[in-house]
Amino acid sequence: MTDEGIVFLIDKPYGWTSFDVVKKVRNALRVKKVGHAGTLDPLATGLLVVCAGKMTKQIDRYQSQEKEYEGTFVIGKTTESFDLEREIKDVSEIGHIQAEDLLAASTKLTGDLLQVPPMHSAIKKDGKRVYLAARKGETVEMDPRPVTVSDFEITGVNLPEVHFRIVCSKGTYIRSLARDFGELLGVGAYLSRLVRTRIGNLRLDDADQLPDLIEKLKEARHENP
Known part of the structure; x- marks a missing residue:
């Protein structure tokens, strides 16, 4: 060195x-x-x-610097951590979901957003990592944070899987985008795969x-x- x-x-x-x-x-x-x-x-x-x-x-x-990710959301199912760290807890019917619904949800999640971070994260509140409280079953009120999603592209659909490419600012939680994406669709969603492809x-x-x-x-x- x-x-x-x-x-x-x-x-x-x-x-x-x-x-x-x-x-x-x-x-x-x-x-x-x-x-x-x-x-x-x-x-x-x-x-x-x-x-x-x-x-x-x-x-x-x-x-x-901005980050770029590729990954997969699974719609119609949710988990407490918004990814595969926790077991699936809710299942919804997705037969009515159309391509235009997915596009509308991704459009609403593009731009300047106020995002609530996941409880299963390393964020500190009152000097303690919030994931420690989450693992004990405790609830911590998470404050929304400003983030920017400059690009949210749906790259493939094979329901219940929705594949994406996202370009976003520092501090953006893709797991939270999975949660919000599922809520906009009314059926829930979680993140099943994530790859960071670029930093700056x-x-x-x-x-x-x-x-x-x-x-x-x-x-x-x-x-x-």
Whole structure:
């Protein structure tokens, strides 16, 4: 690693937390200053920007850039977490849903929005992570936050699955968009798949697979002890 630090583009594996990835990179580099620029949920995959050394000072700059995602909503079913972290709790009939209904819902969720974050999230309220309360069955009143969805494209439909591409601002929860999408349709929805494909001008296509990156870092360390 250079004196100026380094930035890694990593394709976060399914089931890993963003902190799991940071810890793996930190151990491979054997440096303390390592952080990520924007959390991805464990059940999401895709681009995670990890900064090390002096480049950790750039984390806020990366976090503030727009994000692009591809994924899938399942309509007609809901979960407490708005994704597959929790079991399906409600099921609705979707036989009446038409393509124009899906387009109308996506249009209403495009632009400047006030979005209520999910309770199953790492947001802090009164100094505590709200997901800890959610896992205990407690209810926390979540305040709406301003976000911008600049593009919400439906890329394919195979009901109950609706595939999408979304471009949005920092702080946008795609799980909350799943909830709101389902509510607009009147049948509920949850997020079943999510891939972050871009942060600013950084793209998933240029990212390393985590095992390959860790191997390269270990080899470099042995060559330059």
